[in-house]
Amino acid sequence: ITSLSLADNLLGDAAATQLGTSLRTFNKSLKHLDLSSNMIGEQGAKMLASAVILNQSLARLDLSVNWIEDGGASAFANALKRNAFLKELRLSSNGITSSGAISLAEALQSNTSLQVLDLDKNTIDKEGQEKLLE
Numbered sequence: 001i002t003s004l005s006l007a008d009n010l011l012g013d014a015a016a017t018q019l020g021t022s023l024r025t026f027n028k029s030l031k032h033l034d035l036s037s038n039m040i041g042e043q044g045a046k047m048l049a050s051a052v053i054l055n056q057s058l059a060r061l062d063l064s065v066n067w068i069e070d071g072g073a074s075a076f077a078n079a080l081k082r083n084a085f086l087k088e089l090r091l092s093s094n095g096i097t098s099s100g101a102i103s104l105a106e107a108l109q110s111n112t113s114l115q116v117l118d119l120d121k122n123t124i125d126k127e128g129q130e131k132l133l134e
Contacts, residue, residue: 016044045072
């Protein structure tokens with residue numbers, strides 16, 4: 001399987017943790033994963049981000065409309081510094097503030113593979129916006 005959508009299933013952190021483990025160790029063919037609208041919080045986001053570091057097949061990850069907040073955004077920033085395969089990361093409507101946006105912006109300085117970063121409908125102020133545009 002190369003594409004999997006589990007959107008709107010109320011999976012939460014426990015299922016996100018299991019998916020992260022699977023992506024890290026077993027699945028090497030999945031290219032697109034949609035986990036939008038699943039009540040995934042910081043804990044689940046951290047596990048998924050750690051999977052992104054090791055996974056070399058995943059190109060698109062959609063975590064829109066979850067609760068990953070700045071802690072999850074920072075975990076993905078760390079992953080982006082070490083992953084050269086992810087091309088699209090959707091984090092809209094996740095309670096991310098300028099703190100998380102700045103972490104992501106700093107990661108983008110060394111990441112050349114990411115083409116789409118969606119941060120729509122978060123609470124990113126002018127400082128965070130400016131950092132993302134650098």
